[in-house]
Amino acid sequence: MEKNMLKDENDRVDGFLKVTGKAKYFAEYELPGLTYGVLVTSTITKGKITSLDTKAAEKAPGVIAVISHLNKPSAAAYEQEGGPQMKIFYTDKIFYNGQPIAIVVANTFERATYAASLVKATYAKETFNTDFEKALKDPKAKKFQGQADYKRGEENAYKTAEVKLEERYFLPIETHNPMELHGIIADWRPNNQLTVYAKTQGVKATQGTIANVFKIPIENIQVNSEFVGGGFGMALRTWPLEIATVMASKHIGKPVKVVITRMQMFTMVGNRPAAIQTIGLGANKDGKLTGITHRAYGETSTYENFTEGVVNMAKFMYQCDNVNTSYVIIPVDLGVPIWMRGPGEATGAFALESAIDEMAHALDMDPLEFRIKNDPETDQQKNKPFSSKNIKEAYKIGADKIGWRNRKNKPGSLVEGPWQTGYGVSVGVFNANRGKASVKGILKADGSLLLQSATSDIGPGTGTGMTLIANKLMNIPVNKITFELGDSSLPPAPSQGGSATLSTVGSAVNDVCVALKSTIAELAANSNMDATANFVDVLKKNNLPQIEITKESQSGKEKDSYSMYSFSIHFVQVKVNSLTGVVKINKIVSVGDSGTIVSPKTARSQMVGGAVGGIGMALTEESIIDHRYGRYINNNFADYHVPVNADVPEIDVNFINKPDPYINPMGAKGMGEIALIGFSAAVANAVFNATGKRIRTLPITPDKILA
Amino acid sequence: MKSSDQKPNQGDSRRDFLKKSSVITAVALTPGAAIKAAENNADERFAELFEKIPLKLTVNNKAYQTTVEPRVTLLDYLREELHLTGTKKGCDHGQCGACTVHVDGQRINACLSLAVMNEGKKITTIEGLANGDTLHPMQAAFIKHDGFQCGYCTPGQIMSAVACVREGHTNSRAEISEYMSGNICRCGAYPNIVDAIIEVKEGGQTV
Numbered sequence: 021m022e023k024n025m026l027k028d029e030n031d032r033v034d035g036f037l038k039v040t041g042k043a044k045y046f047a048e049y050e051l052p053g054l055t056y057g058v059l060v061t062s063t064i065t066k067g068k069i070t071s072l073d074t075k076a077a078e079k080a081p082g083v084i085a086v087i088s089h090l091n092k093p094s095a096a097a098y099e100q101e102g103g104p105q106m107k108i109f110y111t112d113k114i115f116y117n118g119q120p121i122a123i124v125v126a127n128t129f130e131r132a133t134y135a136a137s138l139v140k141a142t143y144a145k146e147t148f149n150t151d152f153e154k155a156l157k158d159p160k161a162k163k164f165q166g167q168a169d170y171k172r173g174e175e176n177a178y179k180t181a182e183v184k185l186e187e188r189y190f191l192p193i194e195t196h197n198p199m200e201l202h203g204i205i206a207d208w209r210p211n212n213q214l215t216v217y218a219k220t221q222g223v224k225a226t227q228g229t230i231a232n233v234f235k236i237p238i239e240n241i242q243v244n245s246e247f248v249g250g251g252f253g254m255a256l257r258t259w260p261l262e263i264a265t266v267m268a269s270k271h272i273g274k275p276v277k278v279v280i281t282r283m284q285m286f287t288m289v290g291n292r293p294a295a296i297q298t299i300g301l302g303a304n305k306d307g308k309l310t311g312i313t314h315r316a317y318g319e320t321s322t323y324e325n326f327t328e329g330v331v332n333m334a335k336f337m338y339q340c341d342n343v344n345t346s347y348v349i350i351p352v353d354l355g356v357p358i359w360m361r362g363p364g365e366a367t368g369a370f371a372l373e374s375a376i377d378e379m380a381h382a383l384d385m386d387p388l389e390f391r392i393k394n395d396p397e398t399d400q401q402k403n404k405p406f407s408s409k410n411i412k413e414a415y416k417i418g419a420d421k422i423g424w425r426n427r428k429n430k431p432g433s434l435v436e437g438p439w440q441t442g443y444g445v446s447v448g449v450f451n452a453n454r455g456k457a458s459v460k461g462i463l464k465a466d467g468s469l470l471l472q473s474a475t476s477d478i479g480p481g482t483g484t485g486m487t488l489i490a491n492k493l494m495n496i497p498v499n500k501i502t503f504e505l506g507d508s509s510l511p512p513a514p515s516q517g518g519s520a521t522l523s524t525v526g527s528a529v530n531d532v533c534v535a536l537k538s539t540i541a542e543l544a545a546n547s548n549m550d551a552t553a554n555f556v557d558v559l560k561k562n563n564l565p566q567i568e569i570t571k572e573s574q575s576g577k578e579k580d581s582y583s584m585y586s587f588s589i590h591f592v593q594v595k596v597n598s599l600t601g602v603v604k605i606n607k608i609v610s611v612g613d614s615g616t617i618v619s620p621k622t623a624r625s626q627m628v629g630g631a632v633g634g635i636g637m638a639l640t641e642e643s644i645i646d647h648r649y650g651r652y653i654n655n656n657f658a659d660y661h662v663p664v665n666a667d668v669p670e671i672d673v674n675f676i677n678k679p680d681p682y683i684n685p686m687g688a689k690g691m692g693e694i695a696l697i698g699f700s701a702a703v704a705n706a707v708f709n710a711t712g713k714r715i716r717t718l719p720i721t722p723d724k725i726l727a
Numbered sequence: 728m729k730s731s732d733q734k735p736n737q738g739d740s741r742r743d744f745l746k747k748s749s750v751i752t753a754v755a756l757t758p759g760a761a762i763k764a765a766e767n768n769a770d771e772r773f774a775e776l777f778e779k780i781p782l783k784l785t786v787n788n789k790a791y792q793t794t795v796e797p798r799v800t801l802l803d804y805l806r807e808e809l810h811l812t813g814t815k816k817g818c819d820h821g822q823c824g825a826c827t828v829h830v831d832g833q834r835i836n837a838c839l840s841l842a843v844m845n846e847g848k849k850i851t852t853i854e855g856l857a858n859g860d861t862l863h864p865m866q867a868a869f870i871k872h873d874g875f876q877c878g879y880c881t882p883g884q885i886m887s888a889v890a891c892v893r894e895g896h897t898n899s900r901a902e903i904s905e906y907m908s909g910n911i912c913r914c915g916a917y918p919n920i921v922d923a924i925i926e927v928k929e930g931g932q933t934v
Contacts, residue, residue: 035869035870040862041814041852048806130796130803198913199879249878249879282823629914629916665920
């Protein structure tokens with residue numbers, strides 16, 4: 021019904037529900053006898069709990085239970101040796117400040133919140149370190165290889181180049197902070213039947229994790245997650261707080277809802293880890309790169325290792341015979357990180373794309389010209405051709421639109437009163453993935469098509485994209501197509517991450533539609549109908565109310581022959597106030613080279629959103645820790661600055677929109693990550709062009725400009 | 728134990744004290760109905776008598792007469808009591824705007840207002856904006872300009888946008904951006920939100 025409201029076939033299929041408040045997010049399901057859980061967290065950073073006084077909380081009004089390591093509610097996997105160190109409520113060890121140590125369940129949210137304040141813990145403290153820079157310098161600190169070292173040609177060739185540079189770049193911890201607070205509703209019923217309403221990027225992943233911890237059959241667990249209020253990576257795993265909620269529900273035999281606080285969003289659901297990177301670049305005087313060395317150090321936790329693709333881009337983005345990379349992770353006493361939009365590639369691109377700009381400056385070349393000069397025809401890392409790459413065309417479109425011709429190569433050339441104007445460019449690149457997914461298609465005699473898959477939509481518009489794929493193939497109007505997702509009982513699909521949903525699930529939608537069409541054609545032939553007969557007529561003639569087909573779809577051998585990436589170019593024009601140090605982003609032009617654009621409206625919004633995220637990464641976002649206590653000091657939206665409306669100019673989004681001939685039937689490559697990857701470097705490069713100041717530590721705050 | 732002689736322990740509530748007290752002692756202190764409630768361990772009925780406060784208010788043109796604990800925010804009251812979950816909780820600290828509702832025509836953060844502060848007031852939430860299946864012009868404009876992605880901040884953005892137009896703070900993109908900066912959108916739909924507001928303003932419809 022709601023979709024009949026659509027005025028434009030490219031509008032979001034769930035737009036009506038979202039603008040009317042009818043879209044239901046996990047915390048909004050009404051369950052009979054619902055109870056509320058509130059987490060109590062550690063106030064020390066490292067050590068052991070020596071006592072936990074829960075008496076006052078237990079006696080408090082409305083309290084049903086207080087659960088902690090003292091009463092270890094049954095979780096079969098945690099009773100065994102080995103496995104993860106962070107076994108919630110099965111360990112008295114404190115790994116970081118803000119770790120959940122108990123959950124208080126009461127019959128209202130207010131009562132649970134109050135009672136949680138009555139739980140008192142005492143600890144045996146141990147010395148700790150939350151300072152990444154300090155850990156890096158400490159020869160006794162543990163260090164792990166995060167990725168195999170890579171070498172092509174000569175190692176550190178930049179050192180002997182005609183023109184060389186070596187610079188160090190620092191990225192602080194960032195926190196995803198989707199607008200929806202994390203949490204879960206768990207409803208454990210007799211006979212080990214469990215229903216959860218989750219905030220997850222993968223209903224199948226959540227189902228699998230819970231099944232593993234509680235050792236119950238996967239089919240006993242129903243995961244619902246139709247609407248997710250943003251994730252940006254933080255909902256790619258099932259966190260201890262979710263396991264705690266399931267434990268609580270199992271323990272009390274009632275549904276339990278936990279919605280964590282914004283402050284807890286900084287400590288319970290991961291962050292983008294801090295990174296320290298050095299880039300060495302060598303070039304000859306003509307501007308050809310002769311050596312690239314990218315060494316990165318990433319933060320991880322003491323109880324679990326986390327790695328990401330920080331040094332990936334250096335291996336193939338530019339034509340260069342001598343490339344080496346290394347990536348080392350260093351544990352600190354903080355919660356384990358998780359991929360944040362663009363993940364490691366965005367971290368790496370800040371350093372590499374800043375360094376490329378620095379080299380262009382050292383060569384007195386236009387940075388765009390320098391990039392074009394070093395643009396590779398093939399992927400030197402994989403030694404394969406690119407499946408599709410239109411980066412030179414993208415450079416041209418972006419340069420024209422931003423007014424690159426007005427840029428002066430000499431920094432600080434464009435001054436008007438206190439305002440200095442600068443232009444910057446940067447490239448983003450991310451693997452164009454295609455995984456394995458299944459989709460069920462039900463074609464009905466009433467003229468409608470129902471598609472189902474256990475995929476997710478954290479915001480990009482999964483249902484809209486899938487509907488448009490089917491619409492084009494089947495010639496069925498969008499308001500007659502329904503795509504169901506966010507339900508673990510539907511045919512399996514991977515988690516929404518790594519810019520792969522449209523490519524992966526869209527391919528299965530494609531295959532189902534092709535199969536449905538061919539079945540209709542067969543039925544038409546068998547009943548002496550014209551091959552072009554409408555499917556409604558064919559079904560009616562055959563007395564069939566509907567036909568149903570499920571298809572599993574995955575990539576084939578094309579990956580062996582081609583290197584597949586999505587690319588983006590970001591151009592920004594900034595104005596920097598030389599008196600206040602304020603950086604204003606005046607104009608943004610982003611160009612996406614990600615194959616066919618299936619859903620133009622939502623694709624554009626993805627690129628806009630990536631640029632907005634990039635503004636935060638470049639100018640404002642930093643999760644700050646007081647290392648004396650190991651606690652975040654800006655863990656709220658007043659002090660952790662995400663971009664607001666007034667920080668964001670108009671954003672001119674452009675797409676090459678040429679199909680990739682190999683990746684999938686749609687010719688569409690992912691674009692969630694490339695929308696953000698590289699953006700922060702474009703800002704840093706523009707700030708340099710405006711002021712002559714090279715800021716290598718994000719975020720670029722006024723104090724750094726004025727220093 | 729003669730608990731009547733003892734001062735309640737620090738941290739014990741009045742209710743704990745009553746629960747521990749003998750009926751005879753309690754008689755002197757409390758009305759009969761409360762004793763029965765305490766004896767039955769019925770926190771609910773006890774709260775009803777001692778801790779909840781009567782409240783009358785109108786939400787989306789529907790009158791409510793109820794009792795509510797004074798510590799319940801308007802946001803939690805709307806979401807958990809009235810099940811009007813269109814109003815979102817994004818921070819609970821008045822820092823994100825996801826809970827924006829109209830109280831007597833003014834946009835406010837429902838998380839910064841206790842329910843009991845709204846005695847006699849008229850509240851409009853996102854659920855009260857459309858006329859049946861006919862969307863409010865701002866809702867329609869948000870769909871047209873794709874003023875959202877995940878949709879979580881959207882009800883707050885729309886309530887704020889409607890107020891922004893009514894307030895007359897729509898004379899330029901910059902002014903709209905400034906007056907919409909209390910509503911955070913982490914998906915980054917800001918330029919689309921401004922486009923939607925401009926369309927509604929230029930459409931000249933009554934909002």
